[in-house]
Amino acid sequence: MRMIACHTLFAGLCIALASPLTHAHSYDNDDNSSGRCTLPQGTVSLVEKQLYTVVNLGDGNGGIFKPNRMWAAIVDRQGHLCSVIKTGDAWPGSRAIAIAKAYTANGFSNDALALSTANLYAATQPGGSLYGLNNSNPFDARFLEQGTGIGRTLGGVITFGGGVALYAGGKVIGGLGVSGDSACADHAIAYRMRKLAGLGGVPAGQGPGNTDNIIYSTGASPMGFEHPHCFPTDLSASKIESVR
Numbered sequence: 750m751r752m753i754a755c756h757t758l759f760a761g762l763c764i765a766l767a768s769p770l771t772h773a774h775s776y777d778n779d780d781n782s783s784g785r786c787t788l789p790q791g792t793v794s795l796v797e798k799q800l801y802t803v804v805n806l807g808d809g810n811g812g813i814f815k816p817n818r819m820w821a822a823i824v825d826r827q828g829h830l831c832s833v834i835k836t837g838d839a840w841p842g843s844r845a846i847a848i849a850k851a852y853t854a855n856g857f858s859n860d861a862l863a864l865s866t867a868n869l870y871a872a873t874q875p876g877g878s879l880y881g882l883n884n885s886n887p888f889d890a891r892f893l894e895q896g897t898g899i900g901r902t903l904g905g906v907i908t909f910g911g912g913v914a915l916y917a918g919g920k921v922i923g924g925l926g927v928s929g930d931s932a933c934a935d936h937a938i939a940y941r942m943r944k945l946a947g948l949g950g951v952p953a954g955q956g957p958g959n960t961d962n963i964i965y966s967t968g969a970s971p972m973g974f975e976h977p978h979c980f981p982t983d984l985s986a987s988k989i990e991s992v993r
Contacts, residue, residue: 785900786831788823788923792948793832796823796915796925799942804836806992810941811984812934819929819938820847823915824855826923828902835929843928844895849888849905850912850926850939856886858914858921863951863961864974866912866926867936871971873908883908910936910963910976915948922948933979936963941992962986 786793803810804817818837822844824830830848850866857864872879888905892898910932915923927939940962943949954961955974963986966975 785827785829787825787827787829788831792917792922793823796942796946796948797821797832797834799945800834800836800927800938802945803938803941803992806941808984808988809982810930810934810937811980811982812930812937813980814930817930817934817938819927819935820844821925821927821939821942822847822851824848824851824902824924824926826855826921828852828855828904829900830898830903831923833899839929841895845888845893845903845905846907846928847911847926848898848903849907850928850935851924852886852902852904852912852926853906853908853924854912854914854926855921855924856906858924858951858961860920860952863914863916863921863954865910865914865936865940865954865956865961865963866907867910867932867963867976868955868961868974869908870910870976871966871973874971879908882906910934910979911939913939913943913949913961914951915943915946916950916952917948919950919952931979931983932976933963933983936976937984937989940989944990944992957986958990960990962989 800821809815818839820835820839820843823832873882883906886904889903912926914921956962964975
């Protein structure tokens with residue numbers, strides 16, 4: 750699968766692609782600092798290539814678009830941004846959200862407990878035990894512009910679906926964040942990408958089956974580690990898990 754740097758195709762609005770995937774790693778870099786990413790390039794590439802597969806699944810991941818139009822970001826354990834890629838005409842504002850989701854999932858998971866950004870939704874609402882968490886690690890607005898931030902720690906905390914920690918050998922090695930559809934579809938895409946990449950061996954979680962999968966709220970207001978439904982087309986946790 751051929752991938753072309755988006756910024757080099759600006760005049761063509763990134764549509765003259767050999768494939769629907771627009772790749773920014775190594776090019777989306779403002780200060781030649783990509784060496785700060787501690788993840789092996791092979792691991793980054795393994796995760797990246799799952800995006801095109803997952804957004805083209807027949808169920809549309811329960812989202813708005815078919816195929817989904819997504820930004821995906823990867824950070825290492827230290828929070829350095831390793832990669833930003835996108836498919837199709839993804840919402841420009843979703844770039845920063847994807848980065849923040851990756852940072853959040855990595856930042857609040859460890860070798861004892863995995864927490865997806867979907868798991869953090871209820872606790873961060875007014876009156877919740879983690880209310881205010883969203884303001885704890887603000888995103889560095891200097892890097893909102895496309896083509897900036899690789900190798901840097903951009904921060905940002907997002908507490909709705911779309912971010913998962915990456916695991917290898919029982920340890921967190923980084924985070925994956927995606928954005929560009931409903932929060933529920935974003936979660937499905939990130940979770941499935943991680944599983945297909947073989948980096949989903951979480952030690953424990955608050956979701957179904959001791960995972961960090963989404964728990965949909967059954968009441969008027971989400972509680973505990975729950976997340977609200979987005980649309981009637983939302984995929985169940987078991988459907989998300991069943992991807993092969």
